[in-house]
Amino acid sequence: MYASESARAASASEARYRITVPIAPARAARVIALDARAAAVTRRVAGGPWANARFYTCEVTRGAGGSNEPAGEVPLYGLDGSPAALGDVLNGTDVVVVLATDDSGRAYAAAIGRACSASAITTAGVVLGDGFEAEDAVAALRPHARVLLLSADESDVFELLTALRV
Amino acid sequence: MLRQDINELLTQTGPGTPMGDLFRQYWIPALLAEELPEKDSPPVRVKLLSERMLAFRDSEGRYGLVDEFCAHRGASLWFGRNEGSGLRCAYHGWKYDVTGQCVEVPSEADNSSFCQNVKLTAYPLVRVGDVLWTYMGDPAKQPGLPEFEFAHVPPEQTYTSKRWQQCNWLQAFEGGIDSSHVTFLHSGGLKNDPLFKGAKGNEYNMKDTKPFFEVADSEGGLFVGARRNAEEGSYYWRITPWVMPAFTMVPPRGDHPVHGHFWVPIDDENCWTYSFDYHPVRPLTTAERQAMIDGHGVHSKNIPGTYRPAANMDNDYLMDREAQKRGDTYSGVAGIAMQDASLQESMGPIVDRTKERLVPADSGIIKARQKLRKAAIALRDEGVTPPGVNPAHHRVRSAAVVLPQAESFLDSCRDAVTAIPGVPQSSV
Numbered sequence: 001m002y003a004s005e006s007a008r009a010a011s012a013s014e015a016r017y018r019i020t021v022p023i024a025p026a027r028a029a030r031v032i033a034l035d036a037r038a039a040a041v042t043r044r045v046a047g048g049p050w051a052n053a054r055f056y057t058c059e060v061t062r063g064a065g066g067s068n069e070p071a072g073e074v075p076l077y078g079l080d081g082s083p084a085a086l087g088d089v090l091n092g093t094d095v096v097v098v099l100a101t102d103d104s105g106r107a108y109a110a111a112i113g114r115a116c117s118a119s120a121i122t123t124a125g126v127v128l129g130d131g132f133e134a135e136d137a138v139a140a141l142r143p144h145a146r147v148l149l150l151s152a153d154e155s156d157v158f159e160l161l162t163a164l165r166v
Numbered sequence: 167m168l169r170q171d172i173n174e175l176l177t178q179t180g181p182g183t184p185m186g187d188l189f190r191q192y193w194i195p196a197l198l199a200e201e202l203p204e205k206d207s208p209p210v211r212v213k214l215l216s217e218r219m220l221a222f223r224d225s226e227g228r229y230g231l232v233d234e235f236c237a238h239r240g241a242s243l244w245f246g247r248n249e250g251s252g253l254r255c256a257y258h259g260w261k262y263d264v265t266g267q268c269v270e271v272p273s274e275a276d277n278s279s280f281c282q283n284v285k286l287t288a289y290p291l292v293r294v295g296d297v298l299w300t301y302m303g304d305p306a307k308q309p310g311l312p313e314f315e316f317a318h319v320p321p322e323q324t325y326t327s328k329r330w331q332q333c334n335w336l337q338a339f340e341g342g343i344d345s346s347h348v349t350f351l352h353s354g355g356l357k358n359d360p361l362f363k364g365a366k367g368n369e370y371n372m373k374d375t376k377p378f379f380e381v382a383d384s385e386g387g388l389f390v391g392a393r394r395n396a397e398e399g400s401y402y403w404r405i406t407p408w409v410m411p412a413f414t415m416v417p418p419r420g421d422h423p424v425h426g427h428f429w430v431p432i433d434d435e436n437c438w439t440y441s442f443d444y445h446p447v448r449p450l451t452t453a454e455r456q457a458m459i460d461g462h463g464v465h466s467k468n469i470p471g472t473y474r475p476a477a478n479m480d481n482d483y484l485m486d487r488e489a490q491k492r493g494d495t496y497s498g499v500a501g502i503a504m505q506d507a508s509l510q511e512s513m514g515p516i517v518d519r520t521k522e523r524l525v526p527a528d529s530g531i532i533k534a535r536q537k538l539r540k541a542a543i544a545l546r547d548e549g550v551t552p553p554g555v556n557p558a559h560h561r562v563r564s565a566a567v568v569l570p571q572a573e574s575f576l577d578s579c580r581d582a583v584t585a586i587p588g589v590p591q592s593s594v
């Protein structure tokens with residue numbers, strides 16, 4: 001007999017009796033790039049092994065046929081260049097990851113943040129670069145983003161999405 | 167979640183492993199100075215990074231950290247006689263000095279040169295503050311000594327304890343940068359603990375249980391800022407620094423001493439948690455020091471004569487369901503230190519990170535793992551010296567501040583998160 005339940009339960013040999021069930025991807029994530037450099041990162045990340053994540057930019061993908069302006073205050077496009085309305089993009093999602101590298105998308109940041117807050121969608125912001133070029137975008141995201149990752153490292157986006165099982 | 171191969175990379179610190187090599191770039195705590203109080207003190211067994219060693223102090227007071235086992239036939243030198251400027255194996259009398267050099271093999275002829283060729287593996291052991299530090303890496307790359315503030319303020323301003331934690335170092339360390347558990351697990355401590363209670367900041371902590379986070383690189387690691395609502399138009403920020411690989415600080419509360427931890431792998435299933443408390447500008451009061459000795463704050467009450475907590479795995483951490491019901495403690499376990507340790511140990515010796523469901527609020531942990539992995543791989547593949555080796559990276563502090571909502575904690579708190587001798591901590 002063991003002296004206590006804790007000693008027993010936390011042993012290495014007991015670990016193999018833990019219930020194992022496959023963990024379904026927990027989150028339907030949307031990743032939104034606010035500016036041109038962020039869009040380039042998003043295109044690279046979008047090639048990853050994601051289950052439910054969808055990727056958008058706030059400008060038209062070069063060469064694609066996105067000639068129509070999307071409705072609303074945030075001009076969103078899918079990576080194929082098709083326009084999308086923010087409301088539709090947020091529909092059915094529970095986490096939005098916003099990417100910024102400079103201040104050009106600050107107005108979008110505020111609008112996306114507000115829309116996510118209003119719909120109780122958890123928002124995470126990843127700001128790439130030394131941060132100073134994106135001060136206003138950070139300030140616009142701050143009230144809404146549960147977490148802001150101020151990062152010099154583009155792979156943080158990949159790591160964050162992997163960790164969140166999107 | 168984390169892939170299994172990455173989990174193994176980060177949790178294995180034995181000789182020849184990438185993470186083990188990373189730890190061997192740094193000075194790390196090996197013992198408390200109190201464990202070798204005087205010349206010819208009894209030797210102490212020390213296991214670090216899965217290597218078994220023996221620490222001793224010779225007749226001149228010099229510190230040594232050497233292979234635990236005698237080069238002759240492998241008996242433990244712990245039984246040895248520490249006398250006459252060396253440690254003599256109790257079995258056949260071979261004698262070693264603090265550098266591990268064999269200085270006498272009694273069975274050989276007097277003046278034989280045989281013993282000159284016998285040397286135990288040995289690492290430097292140096293006192294800085296109340297801690298004896300060692301460096302287990304390539305002697306040619308040995309960095310400058312640690313400059314963490316807790317080890318450099320005058321002795322009357324600082325106190326360090328340690329406790330054995332029965333789990334891998336990484337899950338213990340992750341608790342150190344996980345600001346979102348405080349309002350739950352430690353809520354009792356914010357009200358009752360003599361080293362925590364009474365600070366204005368505690369009210370913000372308790373009122374707003376859904377903090378927002380900002381995670382930013384620092385030269386030596388990360389700053390993790392946790393933000394809660396304060397008065398209209400302002401935020402209460404708690405800023406936790408991490409210096410790689412395993413030094414974290416807790417944001418201060420009022421004028422209480424500032425505290426933090428060093429998480430040191432013993433082997434892959436055990437670690438030492440060093441817990442320190444210091445005040446940058448004044449001596450600790452008698453009451454504060456006594457509270458620390460009694461195991462309050464981040465310290466633990468240990469079984470006398472050992473560094474094992476009195477509340478431990480073998481007695482269900484002295485679980486008190488009544489106290490839990492009353493709300494004196496959140497989990498039924500008493501004391502901040504054991505509240506953390508009990509849950510971290512409950513995960514198992516090495517938690518299976520493939521099964522986690524992390525949330526954006528866990529971003530500090532996500533980022534820290536990534537930095538560790540990148541540093542270990544850059545070291546292995548390109549020999550890159552990792553962040554935190556440079557002693558200048560050690561001069562950081564935690565901070566707790568109230569800022570206008572529009573301000574970024576990083577811009578506003580550069581000084582607050584820098585350890586400047588003679589300058590008080592920034593604390594609410």
Ligand code: FES
């Ligand atoms: S709520 Fe975090 S481990 Fe259970």
Ligand SMILES: [Fe+2]
Binds near residue numbers: 347348351
């Ligand atoms: Fe804790």
